[in-house]
Amino acid sequence: MASQEVLREEPSRGSFINDPRVRGIFFQALVLVLLVAGVWWVTHNVIVNLARLHIASGFGFLKGRAGFDISESAIAYSSDSTYFRAILVGFINTVIVAVVGIITATIIGFIVGIGRLSRNWLIRKICTVYVEIFRNIPPLLVIFFWYSGVLAVLPPPRESINLPFGSFLNQRGFYFPRAIWGEGSWLILVALLLGIAMAWFVARKARQRQMATGQPFPVLWTSIALIVGLPLLAYALSGFPLSFEFPKQSTFNLVGGFQVRPEFLSLYLALSCYTAAFIAEIVRAGIRGVSTGQTEAAAALGLRSGSILRLVVVPQAMRIVIPPLTSQYLNLTKNSSLAIAIGYPDLTATAGTVLNQTGQAVEGVVIMMAVYLALSLITSAIMNVVNARMALVER
Amino acid sequence: MQEHDMSWVRTEMTLAQPAPSSERGLTAWIRKNLIATTGDAILTIVGIALVAMILPQIVNWAFINAQWIGPDRSVCATVAQGGIQPDGWTGACWAFVNAKFGQFMFGTYPVEERWRPIVVAILFVALLVPLLIPRVPRKGLNAILLFLALPVVAFVLLVGGMFGLPHVETSRWGGLLVTLSLSFVGIAVSLPIGIVLALGRRSNMPIVKLLCVIFIETVRGIPLITVLFFASVMLPLFLPAGVSFDKFLRALIGVSLFAAAYMAEVVRGGLQAIPKGQYEGADSLGLSYWQKMGLVVMPQALKLVIPGIVNTFIGMFKDTSLVIVISMFDLLGIVKQNFSDANWATPQTARSGLVFAAFIFWLFCFGMSRYSMYTERRLDTGHKR
Numbered sequence: 038m039a040s041q042e043v044l045r046e047e048p049s050r051g052s053f054i055n056d057p058r059v060r061g062i063f064f065q066a067l068v069l070v071l072l073v074a075g076v077w078w079v080t081h082n083v084i085v086n087l088a089r090l091h092i093a094s095g096f097g098f099l100k101g102r103a104g105f106d107i108s109e110s111a112i113a114y115s116s117d118s119t120y121f122r123a124i125l126v127g128f129i130n131t132v133i134v135a136v137v138g139i140i141t142a143t144i145i146g147f148i149v150g151i152g153r154l155s156r157n158w159l160i161r162k163i164c165t166v167y168v169e170i171f172r173n174i175p176p177l178l179v180i181f182f183w184y185s186g187v188l189a190v191l192p193p194p195r196e197s198i199n200l201p202f203g204s205f206l207n208q209r210g211f212y213f214p215r216a217i218w219g220e221g222s223w224l225i226l227v228a229l230l231l232g233i234a235m236a237w238f239v240a241r242k243a244r245q246r247q248m249a250t251g252q253p254f255p256v257l258w259t260s261i262a263l264i265v266g267l268p269l270l271a272y273a274l275s276g277f278p279l280s281f282e283f284p285k286q287s288t289f290n291l292v293g294g295f296q297v298r299p300e301f302l303s304l305y306l307a308l309s310c311y312t313a314a315f316i317a318e319i320v321r322a323g324i325r326g327v328s329t330g331q332t333e334a335a336a337a338l339g340l341r342s343g344s345i346l347r348l349v350v351v352p353q354a355m356r357i358v359i360p361p362l363t364s365q366y367l368n369l370t371k372n373s374s375l376a377i378a379i380g381y382p383d384l385t386a387t388a389g390t391v392l393n394q395t396g397q398a399v400e401g402v403v404i405m406m407a408v409y410l411a412l413s414l415i416t417s418a419i420m421n422v423v424n425a426r427m428a429l430v431e432r
Numbered sequence: 433m434q435e436h437d438m439s440w441v442r443t444e445m446t447l448a449q450p451a452p453s454s455e456r457g458l459t460a461w462i463r464k465n466l467i468a469t470t471g472d473a474i475l476t477i478v479g480i481a482l483v484a485m486i487l488p489q490i491v492n493w494a495f496i497n498a499q500w501i502g503p504d505r506s507v508c509a510t511v512a513q514g515g516i517q518p519d520g521w522t523g524a525c526w527a528f529v530n531a532k533f534g535q536f537m538f539g540t541y542p543v544e545e546r547w548r549p550i551v552v553a554i555l556f557v558a559l560l561v562p563l564l565i566p567r568v569p570r571k572g573l574n575a576i577l578l579f580l581a582l583p584v585v586a587f588v589l590l591v592g593g594m595f596g597l598p599h600v601e602t603s604r605w606g607g608l609l610v611t612l613s614l615s616f617v618g619i620a621v622s623l624p625i626g627i628v629l630a631l632g633r634r635s636n637m638p639i640v641k642l643l644c645v646i647f648i649e650t651v652r653g654i655p656l657i658t659v660l661f662f663a664s665v666m667l668p669l670f671l672p673a674g675v676s677f678d679k680f681l682r683a684l685i686g687v688s689l690f691a692a693a694y695m696a697e698v699v700r701g702g703l704q705a706i707p708k709g710q711y712e713g714a715d716s717l718g719l720s721y722w723q724k725m726g727l728v729v730m731p732q733a734l735k736l737v738i739p740g741i742v743n744t745f746i747g748m749f750k751d752t753s754l755v756i757v758i759s760m761f762d763l764l765g766i767v768k769q770n771f772s773d774a775n776w777a778t779p780q781t782a783r784s785g786l787v788f789a790a791f792i793f794w795l796f797c798f799g800m801s802r803y804s805m806y807t808e809r810r811l812d813t814g815h816k817r
Contacts, residue, residue: 065639072643079670086669157472158465159479173797174790175750178764182790185771185782371655377757385657398665405658406650413653 083399092396099124105390107382109298120391127387128408134304134383135370135412141309142369143362146316153321164317171314176372179311183303184379195286203283211302212284215295222279228271229264236260300381304373312369316362323358324350355427363420367413374409384408494787497523501530509778525784528776535770536788539606539761545598548589549609555582556616564803566810579620586613602680606761608792610680614687614752614762619745621688626695631725633696634703644696651693656751660686664758683755691748698740702733735811742804746797753793764789 053059087094099121106116110126111133152164171179189208192198197207204213236259243254272279285292327350335349336342376383385405392401454460467473499507499517508525509515517523529536538546559578562568590613593599605613632644651659663686667677706729714724734741756765767785770776 061637065637068643069639082672083669085672155475156465156468157475157479159483160475163479163482169798170794173746173794173801175753175764175793177753177756178786178790178793181764181768182783182786185768186786187783189782190779367653374655374657375754377657385655385661389661392661392665398669402658402662402666405661406654409655409658410650410653 087399090396094397094399096400098395098397098400101395103391103394105394107387108380109301109382120395123387123391124384124404127382127384130382130387131370131373131376131384131412134301134308134373134376134381138305138308138312138369138373139366141305142312142316142365145309145313147320149313150317150320151324153317154324168314168317171311172318176307176311177375177378179307180303180375180379183306184299188299188303197286203281205284208299209296210299211297213295213297214281214283217280217282220275222275224271224275225268225279228267232264232267235267236263239263298381300376300379303379304376304381308369308372311372312365315365315368319358319361319365320354322361323354323356326357327353352427356424359420359424359427363417363424366416366420370412370416371409493522494524497521499523499525499527502527503531505776505778505781508776508780508784513778515778523780524787525776525778525780526788528770528781528784529788531776532767532770532773532785535766536607536763538609539766540604541600541606541609542598542604545592545600548592548597548600552582552586552589553612555585556612583617583620602678605680607766608763610755610760611749611752611762611764614680614684614755615745615749617684618687618691618748618752621684622691622695622744622748623741625688625692627699627730629692629696630699630703633700648693648696651690652697656687656690656754657757659690660754660758662686679758679760683758683760687748687752687755690751691744694744694747695741698737698744699733701740702735702737703729705736706733738807738811739804742800746800749796749800750793763792 099119101120102116103118103120103123104116105123107114107123107126109130111129112122112126114122114126149164149167152160153168155161155164188210191206191208194207194209197205197212200206202214204211206212239254239259240256243256243259247253284296331349331353332345335345340348373383374385377386377389380386388401388405392398395401450456454463466476502508505528506515507527508517508523510517510519510521512519534543534546538549541549556578559574559582563571563574563578568574588594589597590605590609591600591602629644629648632640633648635641635644660683663682664679667682667685671677710728710732711724714728719727752762753764755762756768761769767789770785771782
């Protein structure tokens, strides 16, 4: 007892220089001072430099007239629109290419990843070659390859390649029929939403019934019937309001239809192919991470191979797959900024143009960083929700 | 007990029989690996069809129809395009790569000075190869020469302006020279910075920790292009008027900082995987913080994350191609720049140049990933489950 008292009263014999707490505080104070000094110096320099270049700081410039055209825009835009609208157009383009790219990359990635685990030697090798090629070349090179190597050397519009469903492929991109929604076509949309809702409800009920009684219900076919059948019914009932505008040959170009420009096409294809190689590896690792004991136990319970995959292997594999998959989605979103190299007007490209025109370098870069950070955070938030639903529920 | 008249106990094993013929040889292999089930057979047929459709075209294009040498575009263009090839010809234009090879390697580095990058490359290989072969002794000296002496020598040789070597502006550098020097410096700089950031992120000092987290998460959340923009547009604003940075140096800073953030996360993963007992053991021996980290924790942690580190290196090597957006010409940039050479503009030029660049990038990245797999196996000392 006494010795403990003595120990407590004598904290440290050494010099206070060797006390980790004092050292920690001193070191942090040093870092803080250096940081503040650095920030002050940088801010001072920026202010001096901006004054020298006669650039007003602040985000007021966003209201100015943009004065440049954007080749692709999902919302109304002309060169008379504001800088803000120009950046918004770029942002929407980034989101479009990221979302479409993520969906395609996931599909290709899962197919290739499962293919690498196939019993079939040929399929396995084809998938391995795919992964090893795309993982080891820069994404920018893949984009250039699609853009200058493949799409740019397609035939000119007059000799367009005819594809099924009245679509065409030529130097200027990919043309497909544009849907024209006539009077009463809102009914189709409502029917589609209703179909999805009903399918979800049926799936839920079927699950509950199977849990309670063990009797299965053909959910898949019912869902397909509901999701496809209801809109078709609505289409017929509302008097076939949907028509298509087909692209047509004119003297120099294709007229009508919906045009997908080669810039978007090459960016989309390149990002999908490139990211798919990484997703394939993640999927492979995920499936291999589920021990064979699980598969064997499921087989011993009498499940069929399809059910084993769906009910036992995939749910466990998804737990391993989702976190790295999230970072691949983030990578794809960030890689979409490579669009600037081929002139697809994404956020980086439009914000870069605005930055060059106005000289508002600080604000431009801040906007870019903020938007990409926000996109990253939103994507990870969504994937975290998915992950939480998939995660192992332990007692 | 019943007596047996006839009993026989085998005293030696029978010789192993060869596997039945249905389990041996090519037929068995085909049966197992290609046509095990109906589904497999269908997949095989699809696969063969795919290969049969693509492979002959690739071989035809890259080798059989390819043009290897030639003075200008005429060898790679059809008659209709103003060349000598028959109509409908498609083949690789390796003549273009051949003619531009010097540029692809050195950019516009003066021709009479190109021995300098070549000497640097030879030194680099001579120092790197022994470092990569585990049996060669004196790794420490080798590493010092490679990471401290070589950069100095390379700087003197490449930039010049001293010892009677004429000065070469970095704006004249290009091609593989830029790709390799950017990634070498990036790798050499980002690993130590990454380690420091990772230690900072796991430190007990709240301010240091906060700063490291902010830096790492911000950089990881934005694309490299934005970082390069930052380095090229904003760094000049941050410095006093009149002070200007070399563009090459700016790109270098951008790429290194970017890679350092990713490296920090990889190293952090390794640090977290080291059991607490190791830290406590080092503490109980009375080691200081840096001794503990340098002698006990880091050697184990870095060994664990070699694949991650190499992956970051590979990523960075590929990312150097992005310097094209701040108008520097690395291998990919210079290849792309040469598409616009009227002397060589044919429909095949772009494809050939890009395939060549892809091949070079692929060689380096594939080599790195294979070497990391080899190291991983060699260093696998049984700690991992």
